[in-house]
Amino acid sequence: MDQPFPPSGLPRTARLFLPMALSAVLLSACVTTSETSTPSPSADGTPNSTETPSNEISPVATSTYTASSEGTNLRFSIISLERISEEMVVLSIAIKNEGFEDAYVIFSLSNVNGQQSTPDGVSLVDTVNQKRYMPLKLTDGKTCHCYSWNGKELLASGDSINAWVAFPSPPPEVDKVAVTTPVTPDFLDIPIIEATGTKEEIAQTPVGEPQILDLRAFQDDIESGTSRADSSEENQVILSSDVLFELNESDLTPEAEEILKGVAEEIDTSSATTVHIDGYTDNTGDDSINIPLSEARAESVRQALEELVTRDGIQFETAGHGSNDPVGNNDTEEGRRKNRRVTVTFAK
Structure with missing residues (x-):
């Protein structure tokens, strides 16, 4: 049923939960290259740290959104995209609160009907083969094969979360893809690199059927x-x-x-x-x-x-x-x- 929506009907916390609803200023992604090492998920599939990434680590690309009415300023950084097996690549992402007050990030990278506190709304776009790669799911067909920041939704000023999400691997000849998220401009030309560190547990986790869509x-x-x-x-x-x-x-x-x-x-x-x-x-x-x-x-x-x-x-x-x-x-x-x-x- 259609129903007009009150322009200011959301409480303050709900507006922070829903960054796409804000009168956000989305800044264009700036792509940089880096030859430094990147943080890797630990053996249990979680990032080695949920603290602010080291200043020595240069992200591949960054983008921010700013909501001036709430003082919210989140920076989203692509740390790396690694091919960990013939069937799987892993995207590492950092979310940092650069604003002056706490910010909820519960829905920031999640799909519309997906899992809260996960990056299951992120996708990879292969512009060469016109394909979109969706996050892999576990064998239950529902759970994202990715990091969850459940319990860490409230991000204090200056704090950050390092997250990862696994995808079906593009063909070997594809060495760059675009990364799309629900809250940022597209990150273009993100390089796929060979894996660094140990990610055997992620690679060996049983997953469901890959979802690879024709690009529209x-x-x-x-x-x-x-x-x-x-x-x-x-x-x-x-x-x-x-x-x-x-x-x-x-x-x-x-x-x-x-x-x-x-x-x-x-x-x-x-x-x-x-x-x-x-x-x-x-x-x-x-x-x-x-x-x-x-x-x-x-x-x-x-x-x-x-x-x-x-x-x-x-x-x-x-x-x-x-x-x-x-x-x-x-x-x-x-x-x-x-x-x-x-x-x-x-x-x-």
Whole structure:
């Protein structure tokens, strides 16, 4: 169900938990090179130290976010990306509080529906092969094969956390990747180096099936309410429900017709024989409201596209998912807006 979100409705601690919701100033990542040694996880899979990294250690790349209203200034540093076996690489990260007051880092690097206090929202991007590598999970299929700072979420001024996360290994010929996180600009051209120190326990830990995704080029047009997440094989148009529909309604607005005309033209010129239309809501309300609303909205888009598409032989399939599969944080106004959407997916 759609529900307007109060602009200042979060308490102080919640705003610190959710850095992406803040009016943050994200500074561009600056890449440096280093030939010095880097901190390595110990035999039990945890970093050797949770203290501030030594001044002698130069990170590969750094990025910060600043929230002036809270005095929060966290520095995220990529320490190293090491190939510890043919199947696994390990990324080492440092998070330092450079602000003047304590900062909560509980959700800083976690996935939207992932594990709190872990870097399971970090990914590696292989731009050569157009692949995104997600963190490895243990054999339970849920637990990230990574360091957890559970119990250390409150980071005092000047303190830091060293964390690591394991990924499927890119092909041997790939020697650089980009690193993406939920709270920083992308770290570009991070070199993959051979492992230093002993990481046998990490390498030998049983893990589940690797998750390697086709890379999608994402474009976000806030004014039009239309975003894209295209891959090499298919197009995905993400339509904002706030533009397509009135609050809690499934009848298309006048603005929606012009937007859907453009989508129909793309479908006409594509090779698609099947078009998938999926509706989603934010998490206000419950499934008894959200799922029927998302289904009705997907159906309205289907009816409009069937009339607008001129090419024969195209089948339309619709589904409503309610608040499942969020792409934004439902505790923030911006995140809830992103989650209220209808996606149209079809082959190129």
